[in-house]
Amino acid sequence: xxxxxxxxxxxxxxxxxxxxxxxxxxxxxxxxxxxxxxxxxxxxxxxxxxxxxxxxxxxxxxxxxxxxxxxxxxxxxxxxxxxxxxxxxxxxxxxxxxxxxxxxxxxxxxxxxxxxxxxxxxxxxxxxxxxxxxxxxxxxxxxxxxxxxxxxxxxxxxxxxxxxxxxxxxxxxxxxxxxxxxxxxxxxxxxxxxxxxxxxxxxxxxxxxxxxxxxxxxxxxxxxxxxxxxxxxxxxxxxxxxxxxxxxxxxxxxxxxxxxxxxxxxxxxxxxxxxxxxxxxxxxxxxxxxxxxxxxxxxxxxxxxxxxxxxxxxxxxxxxxxxxxxxxxxxxxxxxxxxxxxxxxxxxxxxxxxxxxx
Amino acid sequence: xxxxxxxxxxxxxxxxxxxxxxxxxxxxxxxxxxxxxxxxxxxxxxxxxxxxxxxxxxxxxxxxxxxxxxxxxxxxxxxxxxxxxxxxxxxxxxxxxxxxxxxxxxxxxxxxxxxxxxxxxxxxxxxxxxxxxxxxxxxxxxxxxxxxxxxxxxxxxxxxxxxxxxxxxxxxxxxxxxxxxxxxxxxxxxxxxxxxxxxxxxxxxxxxxxxxxxxxxxxxxxxxxxxxxxxxxxxxxxxxxxxxxxxxxxxxxxxxxxxxxxxxxxxxxxxxxxxxxxxxxxxxxxxxxxxxxxx
Numbered sequence: 055x056x057x058x059x060x061x062x063x064x065x066x067x068x069x070x071x072x073x074x075x076x077x078x079x080x081x082x083x084x085x086x087x088x089x090x091x092x093x094x095x096x097x098x099x100x101x102x103x104x105x106x107x108x109x110x111x112x113x114x115x116x117x118x119x120x121x122x123x124x125x126x127x128x129x130x131x132x133x134x135x136x137x138x139x140x141x142x143x144x145x146x147x148x149x150x151x152x153x154x155x156x157x158x159x160x161x162x163x164x165x166x167x168x169x170x171x172x173x174x175x176x177x178x179x180x181x182x183x184x185x186x187x188x189x190x191x192x193x194x195x196x197x198x199x200x201x202x203x204x205x206x207x208x209x210x211x212x213x214x215x216x217x218x219x220x221x222x223x224x225x226x227x228x229x230x231x232x233x234x235x236x237x238x239x240x241x242x243x244x245x246x247x248x249x250x251x252x253x254x255x256x257x258x259x260x261x262x263x264x265x266x267x268x269x270x271x272x273x274x275x276x277x278x279x280x281x282x283x284x285x286x287x288x289x290x291x292x293x294x295x296x297x298x299x300x301x302x303x304x305x306x307x308x309x310x311x312x313x314x315x316x317x318x319x320x321x322x323x324x325x326x327x328x329x330x331x332x333x334x335x336x337x338x339x340x341x342x343x344x345x346x347x348x349x350x351x352x353x354x355x356x357x358x359x360x361x362x363x364x365x366x367x368x369x370x371x372x373x374x375x376x377x378x379x380x381x382x383x384x385x386x387x388x389x390x391x392x393x394x395x396x397x398x399x400x401x402x403x404x405x406x407x408x409x410x411x412x
Numbered sequence: 413x414x415x416x417x418x419x420x421x422x423x424x425x426x427x428x429x430x431x432x433x434x435x436x437x438x439x440x441x442x443x444x445x446x447x448x449x450x451x452x453x454x455x456x457x458x459x460x461x462x463x464x465x466x467x468x469x470x471x472x473x474x475x476x477x478x479x480x481x482x483x484x485x486x487x488x489x490x491x492x493x494x495x496x497x498x499x500x501x502x503x504x505x506x507x508x509x510x511x512x513x514x515x516x517x518x519x520x521x522x523x524x525x526x527x528x529x530x531x532x533x534x535x536x537x538x539x540x541x542x543x544x545x546x547x548x549x550x551x552x553x554x555x556x557x558x559x560x561x562x563x564x565x566x567x568x569x570x571x572x573x574x575x576x577x578x579x580x581x582x583x584x585x586x587x588x589x590x591x592x593x594x595x596x597x598x599x600x601x602x603x604x605x606x607x608x609x610x611x612x613x614x615x616x617x618x619x620x621x622x623x624x625x626x627x628x629x630x631x632x633x634x635x636x637x638x639x640x641x642x643x644x645x646x647x648x649x650x651x652x653x654x655x656x657x658x659x660x661x662x663x664x665x666x667x668x669x670x671x672x673x674x675x676x677x678x679x680x681x682x683x684x685x686x687x688x689x690x691x692x693x694x695x696x697x698x699x700x701x702x703x704x705x706x707x
Contacts, residue, residue, distance in 0.1 A: 144505060194679050194682075198680075198682045198686060199685065200682040200683075201628065201678065201682070203501065204621060204674070204678055205679075207618075207621050208618070208625070208678075209671075209675070211617070211618045212668050212671050215665065215667055215671075216664070218664040219662050219664035219665055222662070222664065223662055332664075340509060344509070347502060380520055382516030382613075383517060385509070385512060385516060385517070386510065386514055386517050387513075388509060388513065389506060389507075389509040389511070389512075389513045390510060392502070392505070392506035392509060392510070393488050393506050396492050396496070396499065396502055397492055397496050397498065400498070403497070404497070
């Protein structure tokens with residue numbers, strides 16, 4: 055008979071090993087899934103995880119890695135902070151969309167001016183938009199005790215409809231021949247977020263993502279607020295006795311993750327996406343939840359996890375082209391990854407022993 | 413003029429998917445488990461039910477398969493939370509993401525085809541609508557008047573005490589999770605097989621999350637779930653009526669109504685539970701907590 059004994063140590067080696075095990079298990083289970091669907095499992099796994107970096111078309115796909123990883127890491131580093139405190143912002147997708155809209159609004163209002171301040175103002179507007187959208191669930195929880203999980207998630211659907219309204223209504227390109235969607239910011243130099251170093255895919259969002267990793271690392275391991283967050287997550291009652299105000303943490307965590315998600319949305323709409331359409335939200339906000347968990351809610355882990363999940367996006371697109379694999383494959387992969395991750399997490403919290411039969 | 417009876421019948425249909433999903437989640441939460449995977453189980457039910465109905469030509473068979481598929485897809489969540497002590501919030505989210513991906517992956521072949529027609533029941537309403545209405549007293553009776561229901565509530569209120577009394581906490585919770593999955597599956601299938609008559613990716617559009625909010629709104633009672641589902645059915649029907657009537661508000665803004673209404677209701681009910689001295693929240697005591705029997 056198998057028996058689980060709670061660990062008293064922190065098992066540092068397993069903390070690192072379990073995400074790797076989860077990735078391997080996902081590859082295995084994914085391979086089985088591909089075999090059932092009638093694809094060559096080895097070729098499919100290689101196409102998704104290997105070819106984007108080292109395959110024949112890697113020259114094109116490698117820069118995409120940073121393009122896809124930047125929003126994931128930016129959003130996930132904010133989410134990880136909140137998850138540490140047991141504050142569940144699962145509406146980052148909505149904050150991302152609103153950030154894209156408010157940021158783009160600055161550009162569209164300034165068009166066609168070519169001033170230096172336009173792009174920085176857009177970044178600020180994007181962050182403020184995302185922050186404000188994140189503050190709605192925070193305030194509703196603090197004032198009325200409403201679940202931030204459900205409110206933040208509901209606001210994703212609201213944000214999607216605001217984006218559709220903007221694309222078909224107020225933000226529609228007046229020179230767009232009646233097509234839905236705003237002006238393309240890539241063709242508006244003062245407002246665009248271009249590739250900074252040719253061939254790397256690095257735009258301002260990549261720099262912001264790196265800064266977010268550093269800042270959240272500092273916050274969580276060097277700053278008193280980070281200590282409060284960790285304390286509130288592990289022992290909420292003890293933290294309260296120590297003077298940690300739960301309401302402050304709720305507002306801080308939802309505001310921070312909202313602002314980062316909003317910035318991610320702005321960088322995307324000013325760069326790779328280019329314009330506000332009804333499909334501004336492409337699921338980064340949800341995938342970032344997986345990134346945060348895969349990174350074990352640690353800033354450095356988030357960085358690596360973001361790169362890995364960006365790889366699955368690119369690999370998935372590649373597999374779609376070369377192997378005719380359905381686009382949703384990546385989504386299933388990401389779901390499975392989170393399942394395995396949560397399952398293997400058992401090893402870090404419990405020791406598995408044989409039950410001694412008396 | 414709009415006929416109020418016809419409007420009420422529309423409301424009954426519109427509220428059915430959420431009614432099923434919320435009743436299922438009610439039983440799950442009364443057993444002390446918070447399953448945030450309702451949306452994922454609903455979409456899997458919507459696809460499997462639709463595909464079965466399309467290929468077999470029998471819509472009722474579709475609902476049966478949807479129930480089975482909903483229960484099956486909840487299995488990883490059940491294993492994670494009951495045996496591997498995983499965080500219920502994260503596991504439920506994983507179930508939603510997994511279900512949405514799975515349905516999108518396997519749904520391609522049935523895109524663009526039409527569901528078979530169903531024979532209507534009394535008052536021209538679908539039989540599944542009647543089944544949903546019948547489930548309300550059935551679940552009320554089960555929870556409040558039957559012995560297994562008493563045990564289930566006991567497990568949800570205090571799992572350590574229930575364990576000490578010799579009840580198998582895990583088995584009760586596994587059964588509850590499977591039931592919740594089946595109910596969500598039926599609710600999802602109602603959208604694809606009986607309402608839209610087509611399969612489209614992501615067609616549940618947050619209904620599962622609204623169902624979760626309704627359980628909070630209901631204060632964990634079956635009658636409250638019915639009231640909540642009708643409220644949302646009403647908002648949905650009204651919103652569609654306004655669209656049809658050509659009100660000078662953009663369609664995209666009108667279609668926000670169900671989500672905004674959810675937030676408003678959630679806030680109102682949470683505030684009542686927070687500030688009122690007499691009627692506090694009736695949330696089960698062990699809701700969302702891990703159960704690990706050391707002995």
